[in-house]
Amino acid sequence: MPPEHRTVLLNEAVEALRIQPDGHYIDGTFGRGGHSRAILARLGPAGRLTVFDKDPQAIAVAQALAAQDARVTVRHEGFAALAGLAPASVDGILLDLGVSSPQLDDPARGFSFRHDGPLDMRMDPTRGISAAEWLATASVAEMTEVIREYGEERFAASIAKAIDRRRQERGPVRTTTELAQIVAGAVKTREPGKDPATRTFQALRIHLNAELEELQQALSGSLRVLRPGGRLVVISFHSLEDRCVKRFLQAHARFPVDRRLPMVAPPPPAWAELARIMPSAQEVAANVRARSAVLRCATRTAAAVAPSQGGAR
Secondary structure, X not given: OOOOOOOOOHHHHHHHHOOOOOOEEEEOOOOOOHHHHHHHHHOOOOOEEEEEOOOHHHHHHHHHHHHHOOOEEEEOOOHHHHHHOXXXXXXXXXXXXXXXXXXXXXXXXXXXXXXOOEOOOOOOOOOOOOHHHHHHHOOHHHHHHHHHHHHOOOOHHHHHHHHHHHHHHHOOOOEHHHHHXXXXXXXXXXXXXXXXXXXXXXXXXXXXXXXXXXHHHHHHHHHHHEEEEEEEEXXXXXXXXXXXXXXXXXXXXXXXXXXXXXXXXXXXXXEEEEEEEOOOHHHHHHOHHHOOOEEEEEEEOOOOOOOOOOOOO
């Protein structure tokens, strides 16, 4: 049986939103609704919650919730679309990044090397191409770049060459087990307790779902749609995501002053009260998937700051 799904940093994330009963909040990654239900429990009758998700299974759960609660609006799309909401119309945004436990535990989704299944990895299986389709046509150079950049894998070139060799000898890689075995044969050493395929699977998932690009769009959009005093809360699970969020917040929380120019007052920062929260030892002991989680949050100030990318890496 798959392990019970447990929402990571549930209480910490909801507390960080500082929910107002009549406010409008966004759950950018509905998943199975753990954060959304906790937000709704703190909203009053006039409060609103807009939820986003790419996954059709998650959307089915969200739509069932919306049928019971008129305060919920469901959007079947990635959270980058939040940038299209009305300016200064939102009191809080929550982004719980990465792949969810139900997705990892479903062999048919192809996210995990721990289960044999089709090599898919799409957050929305109805759109785009699967990992198997991409690996069937990508060049060695393309595979190397993706695995190195998004997996931070030092054996990226060896893995890409091994995949290409397998394609030429036996045809395309079609299952998660096949890919995991190829990677294991190409990776010479690995940290104790870490499967050799971990970084490669992460890299392919991030690339196929354009996860970092979407995160950058959502972060930029948050500057536009949050009201002054609104809260941005982001939970990340690997260094690329966390680095992206950290740099974005820091870039808009201060402004460099060129001392060679005449003394002028610097513009006010867009973010204040930046904070970083880690899961407790008790949560990590109870839920192994919490061990790599990092929560970053900030308050939107009244500053009128034009959105920018803030650096992905």
